Amino acid sequence: xxxxxxxxxxxxxxxxxxxxxxxxxxTRPGSARVATxxxxxxxxLALTALILLxxxxxxxxxxxxVTAAHDLTPGLILAADDVRLVELAASTAxxxxxxxxxxxxxxxxxxxxxxxxxxxxxxxxxPRLANAATGTTDARxxxxxxxxxxxxxxxxxxxxxxxxxxxxxxxxxxxxxxxxASAATVILVSPKDSGRGARERVVMLALPAGEATTVxxxxxxxxxxxxxx
Numbered sequence: 001x002x003x004x005x006x007x008x009x010x011x012x013x014x015x016x017x018x019x020x021x022x023x024x025x026x027t028r029p030g031s032a033r034v035a036t037x038x039x040x041x042x043x044x045l046a047l048t049a050l051i052l053l054x055x056x057x058x059x060x061x062x063x064x065x066v067t068a069a070h071d072l073t074p075g076l077i078l079a080a081d082d083v084r085l086v087e088l089a090a091s092t093a094x095x096x097x098x099x100x101x102x103x104x105x106x107x108x109x110x111x112x113x114x115x116x117x118x119x120x121x122x123x124x125x126x127p128r129l130a131n132a133a134t135g136t137t138d139a140r141x142x143x144x145x146x147x148x149x150x151x152x153x154x155x156x157x158x159x160x161x162x163x164x165x166x167x168x169x170x171x172x173x174x175x176x177x178x179x180x181a182s183a184a185t186v187i188l189v190s191p192k193d194s195g196r197g198a199r200e201r202v203v204m205l206a207l208p209a210g211e212a213t214t215v216x217x218x219x220x221x222x223x224x225x226x227x228x229x
Contacts, residue, residue: 062087065118067100072113074157075191078104083119096120096128108206110188111157125188125204133185133206140211140212141187143202152189152201154228159186161226163205165218180218181211183229 030217069084098104098119107124121128130139144163146152155161160183165177168213188204203226207215218224 018215020131060153061090063090063093063097064099065093066104066149068113068115068117068119070115073191074109074111075188076109076186077118078107078124080105080107085117088118094118094120094185096122108188113225125176129187130206133187134208136208139206140209142205142212142219143218144205144207144215144224145180145200145202149201152203153192155189155226157186157188160184160211160229161186162229163215163226164225165222180215180224181205181207184211184215184226 007111021171046137047051050228064085065088066083067086069082069216072078072082083101085101098121103121103143104119104124107126109119110123110125110129113123123129125141129141130141131137133203140158163181163184164177164179167176184205186203187206190202191202191205205215
């Protein structure tokens with residue numbers, strides 16, 4: 001016959017274990033208990049990994065970036081049907097990615113772009129491109145036309161050139177050349193027109209502000225050419 005508990009007397013601890021007692025008992029020596037703990041921990045870790053795999057990293061937000069809707073050519077003034085928005089993980093979006101269509105439409109592309117390529121601020125004509133090309137914060141973009149069109153045909157985006165003109169004070173059959181700017185970066189060469197009425201091609205150079213002013217002024221009245229680095 002079971003005896004009724006005597007009022008005021010506490011049950012022995014081993015007859016009324018707490019959660020701490022139960023957890024403690026699992027960690028006491030014993031191969032069976034150790035194996036059980038290891039299985040529980042392994043199952044918990046596997047479940048956590050599965051949840052993270054399904055949910056993804058909550059800190060990796062999605063952002064909209066501007067990409068090329070089709071293959072694009074250098075010198076193209078971007079229109080609305082040339083670009084589109086796609087979403088990327090924030091961690092994979094290139095630095096300087098354009099985030100809205102207004103950032104691209106109406107601007108001039110400086111280099112070729114493949115379909116789906118993400119467009120960045122240094123792919124468009126503007127101060128950021130000039131700064132990146134020269135490594136200075138006061139860079140400018142200067143358009144020039146070269147005296148010899150065949151030299152223009154040889155230029156490519158990214159080339160480094162010196163800009164020269166003829167010294168007007170020089171007399172004689174062999175006038176001296178004068179260097180107007182050194183190590184200018186070619187950032188754009190306008191496409192070559194075909195047929196009648198073809199326009200002279202324009203070369204866009206990135207230069208520090210002082211040299212840019214000198215070259216721009218000389219282009220108004222002097223023949224210009226370049227030498228390659």
